[in-house]
Amino acid sequence: MHETARPRRKLGVMGGTFDPIHHGHLVAASEVANRFELDEVIFVPTGQPWQKVNKQVSPAEDRYLMTVIATASNPRFSVSRADIERNKVTYTVDTLREMQNAHPDAELYFITGADALANILTWQDWTELFELAKFVGVSRPGYELNTDHLEEHLRDLPADAVTMVEIPALAISSSECRRRAAEGRPVWYLVPDGVVQYISKRHLYVPAGTEGS
Numbered sequence: 001m002h003e004t005a006r007p008r009r010k011l012g013v014m015g016g017t018f019d020p021i022h023h024g025h026l027v028a029a030s031e032v033a034n035r036f037e038l039d040e041v042i043f044v045p046t047g048q049p050w051q052k053v054n055k056q057v058s059p060a061e062d063r064y065l066m067t068v069i070a071t072a073s074n075p076r077f078s079v080s081r082a083d084i085e086r087n088k089v090t091y092t093v094d095t096l097r098e099m100q101n102a103h104p105d106a107e108l109y110f111i112t113g114a115d116a117l118a119n120i121l122t123w124q125d126w127t128e129l130f131e132l133a134k135f136v137g138v139s140r141p142g143y144e145l146n147t148d149h150l151e152e153h154l155r156d157l158p159a160d161a162v163t164m165v166e167i168p169a170l171a172i173s174s175s176e177c178r179r180r181a182a183e184g185r186p187v188w189y190l191v192p193d194g195v196v197q198y199i200s201k202r203h204l205y206v207p208a209g210t211e212g213s
């Protein structure tokens with residue numbers, strides 16, 4: 001008698017700078033987890049870009065801790081240090097390779113917003129990306145997912161290689177949260193309460209020299 005094969009674990013992978021993590025990220029992960037019956041979603045904060053081109057990014061440790069704080073109450077959410085410990089610029093393909101090595105039996109679902117998906121699919125090695133994971137693109141206010149220039153490639157892929165999912169619209173971005181914090185305006189309800197408190201405790205996003213004022 002054959003034993004019934006245990007179904008493969010389904011793991012969501014949500015990469016991001018998370019500077020800071022906000023409710024748009026959390027809703028995206030939660031909706032995709034429900035829709036695809038994922039066993040777990042692993043949030044993977046990106047590594048620290050050592051060449052800060054023209055972007056100032058908060059220390060990896062702060063971004064990691066905010067992600068832990070934001071996800072701690074959900075038993076199906078976890079956070080990986082894989083990208084922040086790699087010490088180089090993060091490419092999705094590296095993240096997915098590492099996730100697959102860590103969870104060889106799992107089926108991976110890479111979750112991304114419409115804006116980021118277009119970039120990943122334009123710049124990276126398609127063949128390997130789609131061998132490693134299925135891609136789930138979530139809707140994001142202000143961004144139209146334009147796959148016209150990708151059509152020709154998408155045609156050659158299995159139907160479930162890239163799925164677009166409509167999620168409750170939250171017009172929140174980390175850039176807007178940083179701008180608000182810098183101007184002393186509230187970020188309450190845009191990010192989880194613990195993240196509001198962490199930002200304030202660590203004086204993140206406050207222009208240097210004005211921390212105490």
Ligand code: ATP
Nearest residue numbers: 015016017018024112113116140170172173174175
């Ligand atoms: P920034 O403004 O600094 O670029 P961000 O809000 O875009 O920050 P990221 O860390 O860059 O956040 O995004 C991580 C992932 O989450 C990306 O795939 C992005 O498209 C997605 N995402 C971010 N905000 C939303 C949102 N409000 N709705 C849906 N997806 C989102």
Ligand code: MG
Nearest residue numbers: 115116173174
């Ligand atoms: Mg972004």
